[in-house]
Amino acid sequence: MIRTSLDRVARDVVACARCPRLRTHCAEVARVRKPAFREWTYWGRPVPGFGDPRARLLIVGLAPAAHGANRTGRMFTGDSSGDWLYDALHRFGFANQAQSTALDDGLRLTECWITAAARCAPPDNKPTPVELSRCREYLEREVAALREVRVVLALGAIAHAAWLAASEWKERLPPRQRPKFGHGAERTLPDGVTLISSYHPSRQNTNTGRLTRTMWHSVFRRARVVVDQDSR
Numbered sequence: 305m306i307r308t309s310l311d312r313v314a315r316d317v318v319a320c321a322r323c324p325r326l327r328t329h330c331a332e333v334a335r336v337r338k339p340a341f342r343e344w345t346y347w348g349r350p351v352p353g354f355g356d357p358r359a360r361l362l363i364v365g366l367a368p369a370a371h372g373a374n375r376t377g378r379m380f381t382g383d384s385s386g387d388w389l390y391d392a393l394h395r396f397g398f399a400n401q402a403q404s405t406a407l408d409d410g411l412r413l414t415e416c417w418i419t420a421a422a423r424c425a426p427p428d429n430k431p432t433p434v435e436l437s438r439c440r441e442y443l444e445r446e447v448a449a450l451r452e453v454r455v456v457l458a459l460g461a462i463a464h465a466a467w468l469a470a471s472e473w474k475e476r477l478p479p480r481q482r483p484k485f486g487h488g489a490e491r492t493l494p495d496g497v498t499l500i501s502s503y504h505p506s507r508q509n510t511n512t513g514r515l516t517r518t519m520w521h522s523v524f525r526r527a528r529v530v531v532d533q534d535s536r
């Protein structure tokens with residue numbers, strides 16, 4: 305049942321054409337390609353979420369990277385943000401391997417689902433508010449299907465806002481009581497789901513030292529503790 309709902313969301317995502325600007329951009333990136341990936345046939349379509357349907361940890365990113373998920377067809381796969389993400393997921397027991405390079409690389413997630421605020425790679429990594437609102441339905445449907453989620457890890461302020469909107473906490477809580485974004489910020493909501501936020505592991509953040517490995521691992525360590533506490 306969970307699997308059917310999630311499969312349906314994935315199918316709708318892959319076929320989606322609601323944002324002409326993003327669809328044109330993804331197709332053009334897939335046509336031109338990067339010299340380093342000339343051998344690849346790019347995915348070039350919207351990228352669905354993936355992972356363990358019985359996930360207790362939900363990770364929300366911003367959007368596929370032009371030459372990462374837009375090339376490989378899987379979230380955070382084939383780029384440096386993914387190197388950071390899967391290394392941490394493996395270290396803290398949510399993935400069977402630290403590498404994520406292609407759809408057939410053998411990666412499996414345990415108790416974890418990965419999704420994003422927008423499913424198409426945007427120019428300059430910046431989806432517009434209208435594009436984000438068009439894409440929200442897919443996140444809402446995933447949130448509704450993934451009923452065992454106890455921890456949400458939002459990577460960046462846009463992902464944080466997208467999850468609050470998709471989970472309806474934005475609507476249900478008065479503005480002052482809404483969780484604020486900040487690296488390591490944590491709030492357990494009235495339904496028992498804990499929202500943890502983190503800086504996104506983009507090159508802009510990791511190359512400048514805004515996000516260090518220590519800071520990054522600390523949010524996953526905390527997520528692991530909360531997931532385990534709640535499963536006793």
Ligand code: SF4
Pocket residue numbers: 317320321322323324326327350351422423424435438439440
């Ligand atoms: S960003 Fe989302 S809503 Fe827009 S075309 Fe891609 S999948 Fe569809």
